[in-house]
Amino acid sequence: MAALSxxxxxxxxxxxxxxxxxxxxxxxxxxxELEEDPIVEQDVIEDKRDDRWNGKRGFLxxxxxxxxTSGITISLKKVCKVCKEEGHQAGFQGATYIDCPxxxxxxxxxPGHTTMSCPHRVALEHGVIPATRxxxxxxxxxxxxxxxxxxxxKIKPTFVIPDKLDLVAVKFHxxxxxxxxxxxxxxxxxxxxxxxxxxxxxxYSKPDxxxxxxxxxxxxxxxxxxxxxxxxxxxxxxxxxxINHTDIETGISCxxxxxxxxxxxxxxxxxxxYGMDTCLEKGLVLVADNFGYLYLLDSREKTQIADxxxxxxxxxxxxxxxxxxxxxxxLLSCGNDHFAYMWDIRQLESGSSLVNLAHERVVNxxxxxxxxxxxxxxxxxxxxxxxxxxxxxxxxxxxxxxxxSHDFNRHLTPFRAEWDPKDxxxxxxxIGRYISENYDGVALHPIDFIDTTTGRLVAEVxxxxxxTITPVNKLHPCDDILASGSSRSVLIWRPGSKFDGEDQxxxxxxxxxxxxxxxxxxxxxxxxxxxxxxxxxxxxxxLQLKCNGKSGKTGxxxxxxxxx
DNA sequence: AGTCAATGAGGCC
DNA sequence: TGGCCTCCCTTGAC
Numbered sequence: 170m171a172a173l174s175x176x177x178x179x180x181x182x183x184x185x186x187x188x189x190x191x192x193x194x195x196x197x198x199x200x201x202e203l204e205e206d207p208i209v210e211q212d213v214i215e216d217k218r219d220d221r222w223n224g225k226r227g228f229l230x231x232x233x234x235x236x237x238t239s240g241i242t243i244s245l246k247k248v249c250k251v252c253k254e255e256g257h258q259a260g261f262q263g264a265t266y267i268d269c270p271x272x273x274x275x276x277x278x279x280p281g282h283t284t285m286s287c288p289h290r291v292a293l294e295h296g297v298i299p300a301t302r303x304x305x306x307x308x309x310x311x312x313x314x315x316x317x318x319x320x321x322x323k324i325k326p327t328f329v330i331p332d333k334l335d336l337v338a339v340k341f342h343x344x345x346x347x348x349x350x351x352x353x354x355x356x357x358x359x360x361x362x363x364x365x366x367x368x369x370x371x372x373y374s375k376p377d378x379x380x381x382x383x384x385x386x387x388x389x390x391x392x393x394x395x396x397x398x399x400x401x402x403x404x405x406x407x408x409x410x411x412i413n414h415t416d417i418e419t420g421i422s423c424x425x426x427x428x429x430x431x432x433x434x435x436x437x438x439x440x441x442x443y444g445m446d447t448c449l450e451k452g453l454v455l456v457a458d459n460f461g462y463l464y465l466l467d468s469r470e471k472t473q474i475a476d477x478x479x480x481x482x483x484x485x486x487x488x489x490x491x492x493x494x495x496x497x498x499x500l501l502s503c504g505n506d507h508f509a510y511m512w513d514i515r516q517l518e519s520g521s522s523l524v525n526l527a528h529e530r531v532v533n534x535x536x537x538x539x540x541x542x543x544x545x546x547x548x549x550x551x552x553x554x555x556x557x558x559x560x561x562x563x564x565x566x567x568x569x570x571x572x573x574s575h576d577f578n579r580h581l582t583p584f585r586a587e588w589d590p591k592d593x594x595x596x597x598x599x600i601g602r603y604i605s606e607n608y609d610g611v612a613l614h615p616i617d618f619i620d621t622t623t624g625r626l627v628a629e630v631x632x633x634x635x636x637t638i639t640p641v642n643k644l645h646p647c648d649d650i651l652a653s654g655s656s657r658s659v660l661i662w663r664p665g666s667k668f669d670g671e672d673q674x675x676x677x678x679x680x681x682x683x684x685x686x687x688x689x690x691x692x693x694x695x696x697x698x699x700x701x702x703x704x705x706x707x708x709x710x711x712l713q714l715k716c717n718g719k720s721g722k723t724g725x726x727x728x729x730x731x732x733x
Numbered sequence: 734a735g736t737c738a739a740t741g742a743g744g745c746c
Numbered sequence: 747t748g749g750c751c752t753c754c755c756t757t758g759a760c
Contacts, residue, residue, distance in 0.1 A: 251753095260755080266755045284755090345756095577755085579739090579740055579741050579753085579754090579756085580738095580739070580740060580741090580756050605755060614755090637757075638757090656756090656758085657758090
């Protein structure tokens, strides 16, 4: 093992080009052999062993690993940048990403195939895994059927998809956007928080009226909620460990709680606040930190009530809190300990959760359905969106698991599937997608609309000018508007297309909407793997996002790389 | 066009 | 438990 770790720190002796040119023509004459001392040779063999596939890691074939060679082979052959093996290349070929075949599928995480051939990617249902349902009717099921389900609309409405990019506040923030919230009473005001702690206010009916408050928080604004008793005031929770109550007209802010009064003394003591929600009926602000604790604040007195309660594994981050919209006693929490828990606010004690919803990985978000509060929707970093159809029924298994690409957790704001608050059937959810698709030679990351009752992908919304990933999405509570945060920009989408069955030519943005039979109703998407694009097109390069006559560059497009 | 870094979870010891 | 290493379809600044 000592040799192993020693070899890890050495530079790799197998040389290879990591560029993305797709040359497989490298021939034997490109290799040369050098004699090295036996110690180094041993190291190289150990190094190869270390790269064998082990669960999430790559592997080498038995022959390659076991076969000792005389001396060191310095190969100039192109090697895969992921598994370091020859014979294939991982990375972008044009706007299509080619997976390393030695790794499990990047989408569903199962071995034996790549994203390109993943059944969950090809499936029209967008990869539903039917969960095992035990047929055990409890008295609670009966109550649910009688009292709650009757409120849920039986006729599923036609979903309205805000598919056309209407307005963009280009580089509104100086760091990536981490949270969005619509004003609780004024329909044209959008609040946005960023990684630096700044809070933006944008009246998108007058697109030039933008305000940024830069001194409310010192780092990531993780959550924002309006004070439902005073719609000029906003609660914000930040990784600086404070809850602030801010007048959005003046920017004057009052600190309700500071978990780091003594300043920075290292990461072991620095407390960060993530999940937050308000409960009007109980006059509470609920917030949770990165050590597993929940804090209750009296929203009138602006003071903390009682001691913090450990609600998740000690030392683990609680990333989300949600109060049930129809039953004020119920609270949902989720966190890095791979669990979402449902609690009775009247009996909050460590370990007293009503229900434990287990996940394979970190749970980015957990939400009750917006109207009846009877369903639960969670997003986990195992690339699955889970739906529980009734909080009164059997919660031991999710009703459905929907495979969806959203597992990237580093350098990006975590993805969260959010309900459409306007959908009376409580079915439609929106979530940004991590992996890209090839649209006319440009790699774009769509925003997906998913029917959570079937797992069907209803629409994937893109704009050719938007090349960055869009992890933050918020649907308006009343209007058919979607707000998105993508990198440093904030975007407003509205319904722009009429899908009457004719193949309409959209000017700039493209949307793929799926019919009830699963067929694409309107599509401009190029099938992946065709690799027809030669990369010489200028479309998509140095993209401009246009806003009210003004424009600004977005990030560089992932575009066709040059072929050798 | 290339390089660098911010940054966080998971696995291993 | 804590330290270290690895993951390696980002984004933007230099």
